[in-house]
Amino acid sequence: MSKLGEATVALVVGLLSGAVSGYVGGLAAQPSKISAGQVSQFFTHYYSLVVNPATRAQARDLLTQEFSAQPNNSEAEVDKTWAPYRAAEIDQVIPLGESSFQVSATYTRQDGHAITRVMSVTMACERVGGVAFLPCGADQLRLDGLYSAN
Numbered sequence: 001m002s003k004l005g006e007a008t009v010a011l012v013v014g015l016l017s018g019a020v021s022g023y024v025g026g027l028a029a030q031p032s033k034i035s036a037g038q039v040s041q042f043f044t045h046y047y048s049l050v051v052n053p054a055t056r057a058q059a060r061d062l063l064t065q066e067f068s069a070q071p072n073n074s075e076a077e078v079d080k081t082w083a084p085y086r087a088a089e090i091d092q093v094i095p096l097g098e099s100s101f102q103v104s105a106t107y108t109r110q111d112g113h114a115i116t117r118v119m120s121v122t123m124a125c126e127r128v129g130g131v132a133f134l135p136c137g138a139d140q141l142r143l144d145g146l147y148s149a150n
Contacts, residue, residue, distance in 0.1 A: 034123050034136055036093040039101050042123070042141050047088035047105070056082060064124050064144045086110050099123050099144070120147045 042062070049059035060068055060078060067073060087108040094102040100122050108114045122145035125136035 034099055034125060034141065036095050036101060038136065038138065038141060039103065039121070039123060040090050040093045041138060042143070043090045043093075043103060043105065046143070047090070050078070050082050051085050051088055053079070053083070062142060064126065064142045067142075067144050067146075084109050091116065096120065099125075117148060121145065 046059055046062050049055040049062070056078060057075065060073065060075065063073060071077065085107050089106055091104040091106055092102075093104075096102055100120060103119045103121050104116060105119070106114050106116050121143060124142045124144040125140050126142050127136075127140055
């Protein structure tokens with residue numbers, strides 16, 4: 001192959017390599033979309049764990065490390081918060097942004113009295129060596145922030 005031919009092949013390979021890298025890099029830079037349905041399923045699972053004293057510690061594992069480290073999310077505080085409740089269920093999830101949602105839930109106290117809470121929550125997709133453009137798996141979804149509206 002002539003020098004011109006080798007240079008042309010090298011140029012084409014370089015261009016293709018750069019284009020593929022840019023494409024993959026562009027995909028990897030896109031955060032995973034989290035759906036309202038995923039958030040509803042997350043909270044259904046979370047509530048099933050947190051209302052039961054025997055599984056309450058497992059519920060804390062569904063928080064991001066940063067959110068779990070906040071004083072109001074300590075094991076003692078979570079126990080104190082959830083001890084009065086025997087059940088909790090999701091009423092509605094409304095997307096507010098890419099990873100933020102308004103969640104309406106009904107909590108039932110031990111005495112049977114029910115209250116409705118409306119919260120703004122932030123979710124995160126925690127991956128271990130995953131590719132960011134793939135959908136967030138149910139086991140990767142974590143609660144990253146919660147702000148009560150009532």
